[in-house]
Amino acid sequence: xxxxxxxxxxxxxxxxxxxxxxxxxxxxxxxxxxxxxxxxxxxxxxxxxxxxxxxxxxxxxxxxxxxxxxxxxxxxxxxxxxxxxxxxxxxxxxxxxxxxxxxxxxxxxxxxxxxxxxxxxxxxxxxxxxxxxxxxxxxxxxxxxxxxxxxxxxxxxxxxxxxxxxxxxxxxxxxxxxxxxxxxxxxxxxxxxxxxxxxxxxxxxxxxxxxxxxxxxxxxxxxxxxxxxxxxxxxxxxxxxxxxxxxxxxxxxxxxxxxxxxxxxxxxxxxxxxxxxxxxxxxxxxxxxxxxxxxxxxxxxxxxxxxxxxxxxxxxxxxxxxxxxxxxxxxxxxxxxxxxxxxxxxxxxxxxxxxxxxxxxxxxxxxxxxxxxxxxxxxxxxxxxxxxxxxxxxxxxxx
Amino acid sequence: xxxxxxxxxxxxxxxxxxxxxxxxxxxxxxxxxxxxxxxxxxxxxxxxxxxxxxxxxxxxxxxxxxxxxxxxxxxxxxxxxxxxxxxxxxxxxxxxxxxxxxxxxxxxxxxxxxxxxxxxxxxxxxxxxxxxxxxxxxxxxxxxxxxxxxxxxxxxxxxxxxxxxxxxxxxxxxxxxxxxxxxxxxxxxxxxxxxxxxxxxxxxxxxxxxxxxxxxxxxxxxxxxxxxxxxxxxxxxxxxxxxxxxxxxxxxxxxxxxxxxxxxxxxxxxxxxxxxxxxxxxxxxxxxxxxxxxxxxxxxxx
Numbered sequence: 001x002x003x004x005x006x007x008x009x010x011x012x013x014x015x016x017x018x019x020x021x022x023x024x025x026x027x028x029x030x031x032x033x034x035x036x037x038x039x040x041x042x043x044x045x046x047x048x049x050x051x052x053x054x055x056x057x058x059x060x061x062x063x064x065x066x067x068x069x070x071x072x073x074x075x076x077x078x079x080x081x082x083x084x085x086x087x088x089x090x091x092x093x094x095x096x097x098x099x100x101x102x103x104x105x106x107x108x109x110x111x112x113x114x115x116x117x118x119x120x121x122x123x124x125x126x127x128x129x130x131x132x133x134x135x136x137x138x139x140x141x142x143x144x145x146x147x148x149x150x151x152x153x154x155x156x157x158x159x160x161x162x163x164x165x166x167x168x169x170x171x172x173x174x175x176x177x178x179x180x181x182x183x184x185x186x187x188x189x190x191x192x193x194x195x196x197x198x199x200x201x202x203x204x205x206x207x208x209x210x211x212x213x214x215x216x217x218x219x220x221x222x223x224x225x226x227x228x229x230x231x232x233x234x235x236x237x238x239x240x241x242x243x244x245x246x247x248x249x250x251x252x253x254x255x256x257x258x259x260x261x262x263x264x265x266x267x268x269x270x271x272x273x274x275x276x277x278x279x280x281x282x283x284x285x286x287x288x289x290x291x292x293x294x295x296x297x298x299x300x301x302x303x304x305x306x307x308x309x310x311x312x313x314x315x316x317x318x319x320x321x322x323x324x325x326x327x328x329x330x331x332x333x334x335x336x337x338x339x340x341x342x343x344x345x346x347x348x349x350x351x352x353x354x355x356x357x358x359x360x361x362x363x364x365x366x367x368x369x370x371x372x373x374x375x376x377x378x379x380x381x382x383x384x385x386x387x388x389x390x391x392x393x394x395x396x397x398x399x
Numbered sequence: 400x401x402x403x404x405x406x407x408x409x410x411x412x413x414x415x416x417x418x419x420x421x422x423x424x425x426x427x428x429x430x431x432x433x434x435x436x437x438x439x440x441x442x443x444x445x446x447x448x449x450x451x452x453x454x455x456x457x458x459x460x461x462x463x464x465x466x467x468x469x470x471x472x473x474x475x476x477x478x479x480x481x482x483x484x485x486x487x488x489x490x491x492x493x494x495x496x497x498x499x500x501x502x503x504x505x506x507x508x509x510x511x512x513x514x515x516x517x518x519x520x521x522x523x524x525x526x527x528x529x530x531x532x533x534x535x536x537x538x539x540x541x542x543x544x545x546x547x548x549x550x551x552x553x554x555x556x557x558x559x560x561x562x563x564x565x566x567x568x569x570x571x572x573x574x575x576x577x578x579x580x581x582x583x584x585x586x587x588x589x590x591x592x593x594x595x596x597x598x599x600x601x602x603x604x605x606x607x608x609x610x611x612x613x614x615x616x617x618x619x620x621x622x623x624x625x626x627x628x629x630x631x632x633x634x635x636x637x638x639x640x641x642x643x644x645x646x647x648x649x650x651x652x653x654x655x656x657x658x659x660x661x662x663x664x665x666x667x668x669x670x671x672x673x674x675x676x677x678x679x680x681x682x683x684x685x686x687x688x689x690x691x692x693x694x695x696x697x698x699x700x701x
Binding site: 219 | 448466467476479480482493496498499
């Protein structure tokens with residue numbers, strides 16, 4: 001031989017790792033990875049800022065009140081307290097009050113006397129404020145009516161109360177749990193759809209450029225497919241870890257997050273379910289991608305996959321926030337293809353225990369074993385067949 | 400020795416290969432010629448294990464070619480296969496490593512071959528930024544980097560400029576001289592004739608002829624002679640001679656079996672001065688045409 005190089009045997013593991021490393025390196029070095037990361041971060045930061053802004057908007061109001069309406073003041077303060085609204089009441093003359101409202105220095109101005117109260121806003125009156133003032137006005141009217149009928153208002157109030165109590169202590173962190181669940185669900189959705197799509201695109205790229213023929217002359221189809229899924233899965237994992245870490249640290253530092261333990265638990269849960277869900281979807285994406293020969297044909301054949309991923313996402317966001325113990329969601333959290341999205345959200349809301357998660361994960365693993373086998377078969381039978389689209393039935397039956 | 404032994408392959412109801420059998424010896428440049436769809440690419444894909452044969456076997460040194468042996472074959476597919484957005488250098492290293500080279504071996508080998516093929520300056524560029532000819536050099540580099548024991552190249556010369564053809568021919572000759580059996584397909588018959596030690600002609604999935612150009616010529620058995628000098632008319636009256644072409648003082652004749660060429664020369668001299676009396680050696684293009692025609696006429700009644 002002319003040169004001293006001599007190729008040694010290469011094990012299946014080495015082949016898979018070489019393929020995975022190429023996928024990982026070329027993806028992480030690509031501009032789209034960095035851009036995607038920045039965009040996602042910007043979206044989440046924007047969402048957090050917007051949420052904070054809205055919260056600060058709703059919590060503090062100021063009401064001007066003319067001297068004639070002053071008897072209502074105590075009633076309004078009482079109503080605001082029970083509604084949890086931070087309300088500042090100042091007595092002003094009508095002209096100054098109107099100018100303040102016009103200049104946005106005051107939320108609203110109350111004018112008039114009993115029977116002819118009027119709430120003045122700039123172009124609209126805050127509905128919360130309106131409700132509070134209305135309650136106070138009703139209370140006052142009721143008290144006047146009761147007094148004239150000879151009934152003691154205090155006695156009536158004591159006799160018509162309903163108390164509420166819960167069998168479990170009220171979770172003071174429900175709100176944060178909900179945010180964790182929603183953020184986790186969105187992160188999973190982004191990862192499944194984004195990286196699943198990358199697997200399909202990568203498979204078609206190899207088929208379209210015919211590099212697959214060169215690769216399959218030296219490694220087996222399952223090694224190529226396995227390496228590709230592992231490599232791209234690792235990229236998705238990296239993105240998830242970066243986003244998750246920045247999110248948890250950022251939210252803790254800014255004081256938005258007061259339950260770092262729960263956040264960390266959810267972080268781990270999102271990563272576990274990302275892996276389980278990714279292998280399931282990536283195998284399907286690869287199988288479907290292998291049936292077409294050109295990128296242009298890919299979009300139409302993978303459209304159904306978008307639904308497979310988006311349906312559990314929508315169900316989770318619609319069912320769980322208002323009703324964490326929703327029965328449909330509870331059942332779906334064990335069903336593969338739904339569990340990867342529903343179960344972590346249930347866990348974040350504190351309504352699924354660890355053993356439930358484990359059972360669901362085992363079911364997901366069984367589904368992965370079946371799906372990967374079928375997908376591998378489709379891939380093996382279609383990856384070298386260029387030209388017309390290979391039907392899934394043909395691909396499953398074999399060449 | 401690389402033996403392709405009785406390989407058959409059917410796609411749907413089309414018999415793509417029908418008992419294809421030939422051998423390529425170490426150190427031999429084997430030209431594989433045939434029309435479009437005759438079965439060249441299918442045969443090569445089967446040798447590489449990219450396609451499975453329905454029947455027959457491919458052996459290297461007597462042993463059936465398995466995955467481990469295939470890794471030591473250098474392959475250049477007909478539809479070039481490279482990642483368009485990957486850099487030339489990292490792409491070649493990746494492919495070399497998949498063929499079992501260590502990182503250091505891969506680097507050294509890629510350096511050697513990119514230098515040899517004149518693409519060393521382009522290793523940092525994405526493949527899609529290279530001209531098609533240069534992409535083809537990269538493809539050859541990918542086939543050579545792991546120092547293969549066998550080279551299988553599908554249309555390595557198509558689309559190359561004359562300089563690149565010279566470089567490619569030189570490299571193939573060099574590999575063959577180093578003891579590697581080299582099989583390549585091509586439609587450029589002059590090139591195949593000039594370069595190859597032996598040639599295989601395939602038509603509609605069957606090998607219709609194999610051998611050196613000389614052997615292919617001998618296949619017909621007849622002797623054709625070009626005579627230049629005597630004015631036309633002399634040959635028609637000579638016994639044992641068939642006139643194929645006649646144009647002024649140039650005559651092409653076919654000698655019947657048992658005809659002594661010296662007798663024919665004397666007859667020509669009697670008709671006028673002879674400036675040239677030369678056995679005509681048909682070029683491969685003509686041999687190819689005859690062979691393929693024969694194959695089709697044989698097949699027609701069936």
